[in-house]
Amino acid sequence: MSLEKLNQALVQEVAALKAEGRAKSPERIIVDYIAPRDGRGPRYKLQGSDQEFIRMNSNSYLSLSNHPALIAAADEATHRFGVGPGAVRFIDGTYHYHVDLEARIARFVNKPAAKIFNSAYTANLALALTINTPRTYWIGDELNHNCIIRAMRISSVARENKAIYKHNKMEELAQHLGEIPASAERVVVIFDGIFSMRGDYAPIDQIERLCAPRRGQVHDGIITVVDDSHGIGAYGATGRGTPEFTAAEPDVIVGTFGKAFGVNGGFIAGSVELIEAVRQKADTYIYTNPLSVADCAAAIKAIDIADSSEGRQRLSDLKARTQQFRDGVAALGMESIPGPHPVVPVLVRDTAKTHRMVQRLYEKGILVVGLTFPVVPKGDETMRFQINAAHTAQDIEYVLEVLGEAK
Ligand SMILES: Cc1ncc(COP(=O)(O)O)c(C=O)c1O
Structure with a gap:
């Protein structure tokens, strides 16, 4: 009872965030991890879905979390x-x-x-x-x-x-x-x-x-x-x-x-x-x-x-997959910000199109982040991909194929 007034005020404050486009969408919940197999990197299952997802939005660049x-x-x-x-x-x-x-x-x-x-x-x-x-x-x-x-x-x-x-x-x-x-x-x-x-x-x-x-x-x-x-x-x-x-x-x-x-x-x-x-x-x-x-x-x-030879191998795999993805994005005629880092932005420069593409990738089992105004300035709407060492060449090929269809 004592929270009633505060609750009302907070509901309004959150509604204002939503109206400004600053609110976070509901969180997806990971309920299963599927280890790499048959030329595929790790996959994840989300609550409410039978699909297996590739995470193209993880910071776990060397893929060590499940080592x-x-x-x-x-x-x-x-x-x-x-x-x-x-x-x-x-x-x-x-x-x-x-x-x-x-x-x-x-x-x-x-x-x-x-x-x-x-x-x-x-x-x-x-x-x-x-x-x-x-x-x-x-x-x-x-x-x-x-x-x-x-x-x-x-x-x-x-x-x-x-x-x-x-x-x-x-x-x-x-x-x-x-x-x-x-x-x-x-x-x-x-x-x-x-x-x-x-x-x-x-x-x-x-x-x-x-x-x-x-x-x-x-x-x-x-x-x-x-x-x-x-x-x-x-x-x-x-x-x-x-x-x-x-x-x-x-x-x-x-x-x-x-x-x-x-x-x-x-x-x-x-x-x-x-x-x-x-x-x-x-x-x-x-x-x-x-x-x-x-x-x-x-x-x-x-x-x-x-810091070991295994780490160097992971780093070199990460670089190879990043290059493969960056080359593929360029071949699709899509815009990015150059550089060798495994964070690879794909600039869409349109809010509705960014949402549509992120959704399309999701339907095809690919998790990626869409960044739209006001998180980024108007005109800089972006999909942010992150490459991890455990992504396989086949995974990257698949993501590029879906990206090509979605653009
Ligand atoms: C530059 C920078 N500093 C700090 C953080 C937060 O890292 P942590 O999750 O360890 O707090 C991030 C991650 O989003 C970041 O990009």
Whole structure:
């Protein structure tokens, strides 16, 4: 009863979202996983349907989520220590799996230290809560992920303490760097490594070059932060992400275990001092339970595999299937955004047509995301495909065939 008025208000607020086209559609529910067989990659069954679906919308780029070694590692950890940590990290909720994962991911991304979180989302919040001060100046790409934008808001970055540059426009970044207020004691230049709606990447080498000459002019320096959630594991010659792809060394790397590594959780990697400050200052680290030991054990195994000859093979399969798909899209005369990342947008540039095509693919057993206004600007309506290492050449051929019929 007491919720009656609030309920009414919330119904109206959700109705407004629907009217603006911002509401999320009902969630489809996965009820079965069918392992790869007979030249076909994994398939999924959804509640209410007998059809087997190919997921062309999964971030599990290396297809490690169902890997027997990850499942075995998670099982073993669970059998030894149980399913939950029982407390936050600083109240004896730290298990050796947590620190092992921190050491492993730090080594993988070539940084002295790392902290892990329940997600990359909370990792970004933690970073901002740790480093922001009333005199910290933030410069970011306009297409940065929601968690970076939210992190800046939650850590109370004032309007006059931030500047946003047009997507990947280095002249604008240079201009903002030239206009850093004299009052700024530290500067944070922050950007996604891979922009997940587009599959393109931040030119980190250029960003570093622009920041370098000015670093000494600011009391605590200018630090570069990349959130490479879609890059780490899936991009660059050995899967070390956008820094590797652009041959650059940003100061801080934020990432996730929930995409290429196929598990869950996030991390910040950087200097020992930064990571200790995060441990001391970041609410989303201090006041919340950590990942389960099962998640940590599986993530360690995922990194080990990504860093082995098996991982290289998966990365090379991923690249081959991505190229096959990109070539096929071009051969169909459809527009995309070039680049080697397994996020492949197909620009439809029409809302009704995008919905129709997504529906057509669904009817043919293919799950793909349609992005329409206001999620993307009018005229940029897109279908976003994501390639995974376990997709087979036959799967990609089938998707292209259906795409050709649907266009
Ligand atoms: C750049 C970026 N950061 C963070 C996230 C969120 O990752 P997580 O699911 O680990 O919170 C995403 C995923 O959508 C992302 O694209």
